[in-house]
Amino acid sequence: MNQKAKSNFNIIALIIIIALLLSNVGLYTAYSNMASAALPSKTDSQGPDCSYTYCISTDGSGNFYAKNGITGVIDYSGTVANTVFQSVSSVMKKGGTIFISNGTYTFSAAVTLTYNITLRGEGRGTILKLGTNANSDVLAANGGACSFTIQDLDINGNKGNNPTGQNGISVDQCDGFKIYNVQSYNNKLKGIAVSRSSNSTVTNNIAENNTSDGMVFSSSHDFIISSNIAQNNGAYGIGLITSISTDANPYNMIVSNNIIRGNTGYGVELKGVLNSKISDNIIYGNGQNGIDIGQASAGFYGSKIIVSNNIVKNNVGNGIRIQSSNYTQVTGNMCFDDQTVATQTYGIYENDAHGGGNLIVGNNCFGNSINQITLTTGTQLTTANNIGFTSAGTIVNQTNILAQTSGGSGRCTYTTTVAGTYSVGGYITVTSINATGAVSFTVTFVDETGTTRTGQAMMLNQGGGIASSATVTGFFPVVTQTIRVNATSTISINNAFGAAATYDTGCFIQLLSSAGG
Numbered sequence: 001m002n003q004k005a006k007s008n009f010n011i012i013a014l015i016i017i018i019a020l021l022l023s024n025v026g027l028y029t030a031y032s033n034m035a036s037a038a039l040p041s042k043t044d045s046q047g048p049d050c051s052y053t054y055c056i057s058t059d060g061s062g063n064f065y066a067k068n069g070i071t072g073v074i075d076y077s078g079t080v081a082n083t084v085f086q087s088v089s090s091v092m093k094k095g096g097t098i099f100i101s102n103g104t105y106t107f108s109a110a111v112t113l114t115y116n117i118t119l120r121g122e123g124r125g126t127i128l129k130l131g132t133n134a135n136s137d138v139l140a141a142n143g144g145a146c147s148f149t150i151q152d153l154d155i156n157g158n159k160g161n162n163p164t165g166q167n168g169i170s171v172d173q174c175d176g177f178k179i180y181n182v183q184s185y186n187n188k189l190k191g192i193a194v195s196r197s198s199n200s201t202v203t204n205n206i207a208e209n210n211t212s213d214g215m216v217f218s219s220s221h222d223f224i225i226s227s228n229i230a231q232n233n234g235a236y237g238i239g240l241i242t243s244i245s246t247d248a249n250p251y252n253m254i255v256s257n258n259i260i261r262g263n264t265g266y267g268v269e270l271k272g273v274l275n276s277k278i279s280d281n282i283i284y285g286n287g288q289n290g291i292d293i294g295q296a297s298a299g300f301y302g303s304k305i306i307v308s309n310n311i312v313k314n315n316v317g318n319g320i321r322i323q324s325s326n327y328t329q330v331t332g333n334m335c336f337d338d339q340t341v342a343t344q345t346y347g348i349y350e351n352d353a354h355g356g357g358n359l360i361v362g363n364n365c366f367g368n369s370i371n372q373i374t375l376t377t378g379t380q381l382t383t384a385n386n387i388g389f390t391s392a393g394t395i396v397n398q399t400n401i402l403a404q405t406s407g408g409s410g411r412c413t414y415t416t417t418v419a420g421t422y423s424v425g426g427y428i429t430v431t432s433i434n435a436t437g438a439v440s441f442t443v444t445f446v447d448e449t450g451t452t453r454t455g456q457a458m459m460l461n462q463g464g465g466i467a468s469s470a471t472v473t474g475f476f477p478v479v480t481q482t483i484r485v486n487a488t489s490t491i492s493i494n495n496a497f498g499a500a501a502t503y504d505t506g507c508f509i510q511l512l513s514s515a516g517g
Helices: 003-038 081-091
Strands: 054-058 064-068 074-078 096-100 103-107 117-120 126-130 139-144 149-156 169-174 178-185 192-195 198-203 206-208 215-218 221-226 229-231 238-241 251-256 259-261 268-271 274-279 282-284 291-293 302-308 311-313 317-322 329-331 334-336 344-350 359-361 364-366 371-375 382-384 396-400 409-415 420-437 439-446 452-459 466-471 474-485 490-497 502-513
Touching: 054 081, 054 103, 064 081, 074 081, 081 096, 081 103, 169 178, 178 192, 192 198, 215 221, 238 251, 268 274, 268 302, 291 302, 311 317, 311 344, 317 334, 334 344, 344 364, 364 371
Parallel strands: 054 096, 096 117, 103 126, 117 149, 126 149, 139 169, 149 178, 169 192, 178 198, 178 206, 192 215, 198 221, 206 229, 215 238, 221 251, 229 259, 238 268, 251 274, 259 282, 268 291, 274 302, 282 311, 291 317, 302 329, 311 334, 317 344, 329 359, 334 364, 344 371, 359 382
Antiparallel strands: 054 064, 064 074, 396 502, 409 490, 420 466, 420 474, 420 502, 439 452, 439 490
16 A cells, blocks of 8 residues: 555544544433433522522422522422421521512411521512411511511411411511511411511501401510501501500601501500601591500500691591590691591590690591590690681580470580680580470570670571471581680580470580680
8 A cells, every 4th residue: 555545544544533432422421411311400400590598489389499599509398388498597597588489388387587587579479378277477586686577478377277376477576677568468366466676667568357456566666667558457457555554665656658447446556655656647447446546544655646647537436536645746637537427426536534735736627427626634735726626625514414205495514614715516415306396406605794695506407397206316516606704604505395395315515715726
């Protein structure tokens, strides 16, 4: 073989060898890929990529996975969601963020959060649900500077299947936490329950359809509770309370820009609260008072509370009630009832036997069924520029008139103790009247000169009297008149009935400061 032929042979042999090598490499790669498919890697077998400390996800078939955001490894997995959550929370000693993908995570027991953890969902599609007969809280935190955050998720207490279930979120003795954009509903007790905690914010949440309160803050201080919705709960919408008289009083609490509606109990309950502000809320359709301040028991008195710029309407009972709270300012609120049949009896009702120094200024109350603003027993009370029927504070009297069996008259009286200029008015409370002919009520008073004067009569049914054998019940206003009286003037409301009338009535006299109360 000549030199040229040998050279060509060597080239051909080299090409064959290279082809065989490449073929083997391809077979090896295919084999490797098959082996990888048969034994899935722990770094990417489940869950999305994770850019947080941990990411928890579900496959929708009852399996739950917690991926480490640093290593990409599934550190914890199983079929019991709360066990996976608790395992992750327990190892995060220095805090961090647990991101929860959309899905339903059913808990058989409460998950307790540890220090400085952020629990973050994707929104309404991330649901933490209490399992059947778990009978526990859903999330809990307690003890010291917790500094946790819960945000962007739903909590379903599944109360129909948990006869002794508890709260959606339960917090005790924690500082510096945030609850944001959480919907907590169907809990056997409260949506959010906080006790003995401080320096925290609860904002942009919804607490609804809970058997007890929407949100309650017991013996806590320095909170901002804002832009929440508390609706259709079985007790308070939002409660700031002292549970027992020996507990610490809540103080420095701000409740603002919330919507509080359709709750069975009070819209906002303040029991034993100090130095706090309730402002710019919309509170309506609750089964008791819209805002209830203080209780007439030692340890539950309030002090230095500002109630301002709220809209309080269509509640059952009072719009705003003040009892046993001193130096409380009620300013710039609208308290009204615009229903066909009013259920809110008083716009503002002050019955402050254990308080004093309150300020009630610039409120607008109308359409309430009994009276607009009634102020009774408070001392050192300041009123001005209110629109509605307001009292001068202590000058008020109520006397029942005994039932009559025939036509005649009756009266209730009040003897003044302070000379001055007042507007006098009142309400007749009618239990029953069965009469023929006219029935009227007039205000009679002894003026500052000692002269007896009779004011304008207010007829039932706008002056038309009562038809034969008709029965009328309810509350009927007496025309308000301005009078000047001395320190011992007698003021009375007189009932005059036609012949053959039978009636059972009472009357309520109110004196109002003509300077504008």
